[in-house]
Amino acid sequence: MRPSNRRAAAGVLSLVALAGLAAPALAERAADPGQETVPAPSGSTCWTTVEGSRVVAHCHNPYPETDLVRLHTECERWWDLDADGAPVEVGPAQTVRLTDRCWKEVRAAWVSHHRM
Template identity: 45%
Template sequence: MPTSRRRTAALTITLAAFLGVTAPAAQAVPPAASDDPQEPPHAQCRTKVVGSIGTATCFNPNGNNSRVRLHIECKRWYDPDVDTDARGVTIGPAQHATLAGRCWQEIADLWVSHAPGG
């Protein structure tokens, strides 16, 4: 058998053995952190920015109360966060809530924090 065929055969066998060993390991991946059963369910919120006004529309599909709070970070350093980081709103089961806040000029970031309802 010529040397090139031996080398090709050896590489093919090595590759097949390597793939056979590593393929089952790829299927044994632990679940993602977001699938943690200890994490309490919370309201689902969608955010929207129009000019200098930020809005979050939330719906609580769960059987427990959920407390949501809108946070807005203004783009300009001299622009204080007007009407933002206000008190949270408790959303009961199967209820909606709309939260709004604004900056004097542009909004840099907008997010909603969640906590178990009270």
């Protein structure tokens, strides 16, 4: 066996040994009844469109919990103020439209989410 193959085989065997040592601890932690369960999926799905100096975001919430969304706009020019829009509640099965603009070009736009 070539030296590089021996090193690779030794690395694989050590990873397998570590996984074998960690498996009982992970199984024990998963069986702990006091451990929190994985939260249900939540949050709106948002589509952001930039056309020239205008930004439009549509957010739809398919989940039963209300989502709080906020549009953030970063302008290209140094003298053009960046903006963080007001938070908007998106209820279950609702769609909202968020808008903003820069004086000139838009560098970036994104939507942040907060659970209520």
